[in-house]
């Protein structure tokens with residue numbers, strides 16, 4: 001049985017994971033971490049890792065970049081690897097994750113769904129062909145009105161996957177208003193829409209002369225992310241230090 005600490009357990013994703021694990025015979029939540037510290041799902045909830053005294057195999061984090069350092073510190077000290085699903089990380093946070101993974105296993109992914117992780121490979125293959133034919137690349141993402149970060153972590157993940165194929169020569173253009181409106185040659189445009197209860201939509205648009213190819217992923221429920229996170233937690237439990245990705249879990 002994989003024993004999980006769920007950080008952000010009282011949030012939207014935390015609740016979906018909690019529900020999915022009720023009937024899971026291979027994994028269970030042994031504790032939650034959440035700012036309000038309210039226990040409502042039959043497992044203890046602590047306000048921070050400094051109060052958490054349970055025996056666990058893995059941490060799943062869907063919360064906020066705040067307190068990231070404490071979580072990594074806990075993981076290193078207790079030898080508990082971390083599935084890091086939280087987005088909106090700064091460059092400093094990402095460097096901290098990279099450094100931290102030298103002492104504890106960390107799997108970071110801005111999107112745990114099978115669909116997006118398949119899309120990453122598809123857009124890389126398309127980029128190789130289409131950029132050589134002078135196509136421009138734009139990414140459009142849409143999310144619910146509660147989302148605190150923009151652009152989405154997934155939009156950045158897609159842009160980074162594309163840029164990897166382009167030897168990291170492209171820059172990201174987040175705002176086309178005013179003087180930034182004209183398009184540069186080696187750039188990936190990234191735009192965000194926020195409204196209602198949109199779970200998550202990502203479009204990668206390759207626009208050439210007289211033809212356009214669009215790749216689109218739509219999440220219809222948060223369960224697609226929760227299932228991927230649970231799969232990743234089962235994979236990561238017992239693994240040693242290192243920086244892991246969803247592609248290590250989903251071949």
Ligand SMILES: NC(=O)C1=CN([C@@H]2O[C@H](COP(=O)(O)OP(=O)(O)OC[C@H]3O[C@@H](n4cnc5c(N)ncnc54)[C@H](OP(=O)(O)O)[C@@H]3O)[C@@H](O)[C@H]2O)C=CC1
Pocket residue numbers: 007008009010011012013014033034035036047061062063064066067084085086087088109110111112113149153225
């Ligand atoms: N990788 C992926 O596939 C996905 C990633 N995400 C990301 O996961 C994160 C959470 O999303 P979501 O569940 O929708 O957000 P919510 O705001 O609904 O939930 C976040 C929860 O974490 C708590 N929290 C905030 N800060 C801390 C902290 N420092 N320590 C402990 N708990 C904290 C919040 O408490 P309070 O409400 O009191 O602030 C809240 O209960 C976001 O970054 C989102 O982008 C979301 C979906 C999929």
Ligand SMILES: O=C(O)C1=N[C@H](C(=O)O)C[C@H](O)C1
Pocket residue numbers: 087088110111143147151152153154155199200201
């Ligand atoms: O906050 C969300 O809801 C989501 N966040 C992730 C992101 O920033 O890419 C993944 C998903 O699209 C839902």
